[in-house]
Amino acid sequence: AEPPLHLQVNGRACSIEGVPRAATLLHLLRNDLGLNGPKYGCGLGQCGACTVHVDGVAARACVIPARGVAGRAITTLEGLGTRGRWHPVQAAFEDAQAAQCGYCLNGMVMQAAALLARDPQASEARIRSELSGNLCRCGTHIEILDAVQRAAL
Numbered sequence: 212a213e214p215p216l217h218l219q220v221n222g223r224a225c226s227i228e229g230v231p232r233a234a235t236l237l238h239l240l241r242n243d244l245g246l247n248g249p250k251y252g253c254g255l256g257q258c259g260a261c262t263v264h265v266d267g268v269a270a271r272a273c274v275i276p277a278r279g280v281a282g283r284a285i286t287t288l289e290g291l292g293t294r295g296r297w298h299p300v301q302a303a304f305e306d307a308q309a310a311q312c313g314y315c316l317n318g319m320v321m322q323a324a325a326l327l328a329r330d331p332q333a334s335e336a337r338i339r340s341e342l343s344g345n346l347c348r349c350g351t352h353i354e355i356l357d358a359v360q361r362a363a364l
């Protein structure tokens with residue numbers, strides 16, 4: 212049998228038994244830990260819906276083997292902020308009403324939060340380039356860009 216997988220999720224140490232070798236980080240988060248912030252979109256690393264932070268860096272959980280993040284610190288949307296205590300990027304998305312169906316929002320918010328952690332005054336060009344791999348099929352990109360610019364100092 213595989214040894215238990217140890218990692219930190221949203222600031223808490225987790226030890227999870229019976230994680231199959233083929234399990235993705237996204238599966239682990241959603242199915243084993245009940246964290247449904249990260250979404251399953253394409254499953255191929257191409258849409259960004261599943262974005263989480265691994266040691267503070269935005270990463271696509273659908274293509275990361277769960278066992279590949281042993282010992283690392285994972286942050287999901289649930290760990291970024293909560294209702295009443297939103298992360299500034301989440302608050303800006305609410306202010307800008309930057310959602311239609313909302314399926315891409317997890318990825319947009321997580322990708323933007325990772326960018327602003329590195330570059331709090333990111334330019335519009337930098338924000339556009341950072342979010343260019345996060346797909347929104349409703350075409351809400353203009354409102355999303357507005358939201359992230361509000362959150363950039």
Ligand code: FES
Pocket residue numbers: 250251252253254255256257258259260261262271272273274
């Ligand atoms: Fe992971 Fe699309 S679901 S990138």
